[in-house]
Amino acid sequence: MKIIRAATLLTLLLLVAAPPAGAQDAYPSRPIALVAPFPPGGVADLTARPVAAALEKVLKNPVGVVNKTGAAGAVGMQYVATSKPDGYTLLLALSSISIIPEADKLFGRQPAFTVDQFEPLALISADPTILVVPADKPWKTAKDFIEDARKRPGQISFSSSGVYGTLHMAMELLSHAAGIKLRHVPYAGAGPALTAILGGHVDALASGPAVVLPHIKSGKLRPLAGWGDTRVAALPDVPTFKELGYPDAEFYIWAGVFAPRGTPESALARLRGALREAVEDPAFKGAMDKLQTPIAFKQGAEFQRFFETDARRLAEGVRKVGKIEIKK
């Protein structure tokens, strides 16, 4: 019995004892974790890996990608928000970072985290979504689509990556800007949402350009318009909703690097500089090119403004959608 008691005591002591603060050398002195809140193989993970590799080269210090997944990214984001702000835990977040706390608020839940808990470091990429419809549908232009939707409210259906997911929000922003009502069929992720429109089970989809480009080229899908500030480089003939007179329909799927708020300024400055160098790395550029994701690097005030505008737009979008109405 003595052994058991001794073992229990020892483990309790070990559990209680706080990890000792390491020697305060020049930052960075030990491996940095870049948390990707989505599973390997997804956009966040595939962006995080080249970023980590390029950072590692610049900082001459190991940078590892850690996948903390769950609850549509909320788990990983919460993990970083509450981790020690010492510059050794960073987050690679997607647009959903501004949606999740709003959706939590809507349902009267304690938010898992808030956007104020993060210090924006750099925007890595930003891709506007584009509206695609199956090629055998009658709509040739965005105007046709919107007019038809006005005539038949709630009859035209669209697939999305899930309720309050990025692809859902893009469509809702358009609906509000154009004053139309569409029928929402949520799917479990962007992949199934794409499969659904290819199978002809829904009439429309808002999607990042890279994944639908091959299907546009093969003639299965028709692009109608984009949500961007400017046209998508690969689709120069496709207008933006802004050009068509719907300036509120602006939406990007973006990826950025964040640190927990409270990270010492010295570490932040070092990281900002390193990220600036990292995006110039040819290996990084090559990797992003293969993913067909254009680099849209923004830092400091510029990123801050982008992030805040985007967060405000999305928060408003979530509030407009409101709780999905269901009879009690």
Added chain:
Amino acid sequence: MLTTDRAGGAALGVIGLVVLVESRKLPLGTLHNPGPAAMPVVLASLLLVCGVALVAAGGGAARLAAIGWPEWPHAVAIFAVCAFAALALERLGYRVTMSLALAFLLGVVERKSVAFTLVVALALALGTFFVFDTLLRVQLPRGPFGL
């Protein structure tokens, strides 16, 4: 007579009831637009019916008292070690946690010799870490002192 089927059925019925009560917090929706509570309510009712049926028809199964539980001290010890591992994994790191857990299981529960326990516990904990974390890059947690 209390049989295994009856005991199991009763427990399942209770679970069904609890879920039914808990589902009241969620909107039920309509038949044409089922809400988040619809499926849980259907399933919990099914579970409740199964539970009641098991209690009613389960008289012929083995008697609950007839089951031996000779392995319970071991089961509890193993369960406790796993619980410790879950608590400690991200605080002490993989290597320390697993060494302690293995040492306890081998040395205290299975009463192997001290030398054998230490060698096997350390070799397994460090070996698996090396193979999976270092070589294969499966991320495992590190504790204080980078262990």
Added chain:
Amino acid sequence: MLETLSNLGLGFAVALSPAVLLYAFAGCVVGTLVGVLPGVGPLAGISLLLPATFGLDATRAIVMLAGIYYGAMYGGSTTSILMRIPGEAASVMTCIDGYAMARKGRAGAALAIAAVGSYVAGTVSIVALMFLAPPLAEFALRFGPPEYFALLLFGLLVLAYMSGGSMLKALAMAALGLLFGMIGIDQMSGYFRFAYGVVELGDGVGIVPVAVGLFGLAEILATAGQPTPPAVIKPRLRELLPSRREWRASAAPIGRGTVLGFLIGVIPGSAHIISSFVSYAVERRLSRRPEEFGKGAVAGVAGPESANNAATSGAFVPMLALGVPSGPIPAVMLAAMMVHGVSPGPLLIKQQPELFWGFIASMYVGNAVLLILNLPLVGLFVNLLRIPYPILYPAILVFCILGVYAVNGSVVDVWIMLLMGALGYVLRKLDFETAPIVLGVVLAPMIEMALRQSLAMSDGRYAIFATRPISATLLAVAAVLLLLSLKPLVTHTLDWRARLALAEKGEGHP
């Protein structure tokens, strides 16, 4: 046809060069190693090891990934057979009879049959993939939510009709599993269900911790403290390979499993998991000695293992032919290929035939390399059973915790595994089968989602299930099955289930 063959020749010319073969080998070894971790199947295996291939050129990387894929797949059946730990949900059925065979000293035979079954299923599926991919893929895409719902309902009825044991208890366990599957964010409305503030439960209860807990951990809890520990098995060389009788008994199940698995696998989504369950049920129904199932029937290993392997290969059909990420594993493969600058789809076959056919050829090569690698390893693996149980089980525990943690980097998953282990232990003592729970956890979100998506598509009209030809056909067949299973109630004859129960009872008291 001729063109296909010459293209394939081109692919093999690439895939069989010594350097590329080396990568195939390395991939298989690494995949098997990682796949041995419970919970780390082909999906997690490819995801975890994808970064390791970043430095390679496209062909080598894809060959290596194919190796990892097959290796991880096979690594899972190894642990299922030797330790009763399912590597993933689909291996649950392998656990039952595979482990029973191992305890009877036939571990070598079970492993060899699993390896050969997987090889045959893999190879046949690739051939089917080559020749049937474009038309099959078009057909597969017609499976929308209503068809999916009908398919899952049909699958459930097949299982209910063909499973043995007490129908009532199996139903109760399935309902319990389906309820576990309800935990998490409701995908249709955004409500958090039964999560009680645990953010990690948002995506629901993972299949891996449930399966590893209910099977692996529960087995340890129930066995470790037995007054007489399980006997140490000392395999002899000539017992390593399956006997002629065992080969004969597994040939037909491998064939049926392959066809069944491939057809289910082609359909987009995660339905491929049910293929091994359905295959097991079919084999038991067709077997002349159904009472052997659960006690080490060879067909119970051969069928599900082949079905599982064929299903995941089938899932590549829509991905390769249309570039659609039609399920979790193809989605990761698709991402992996994109990282290496290859985007599958109709254009790939036309524009970069050497890459497409190289991929097909590397799948052949990966599959063959795995068989060559693993048959000799069977001898090695089986020797693990020489380790006395009091030393073996702590090691198994370490692997369970490591594997379950590694999949999501989540301690909550470890806790779920623990609770499921305790539940599985108690249910075992009370003589309840736990496999239906796993099936329930897997199916619950899919069935619910498909039903509610269908209703969202049709604006709440149930007619959508009857007006679409595929779903109407499936539902009609399901209705016939339901009537068939009710027949004995009306005609008062013993159906096969009752006869099976009698046979099982008779075995106890000869």
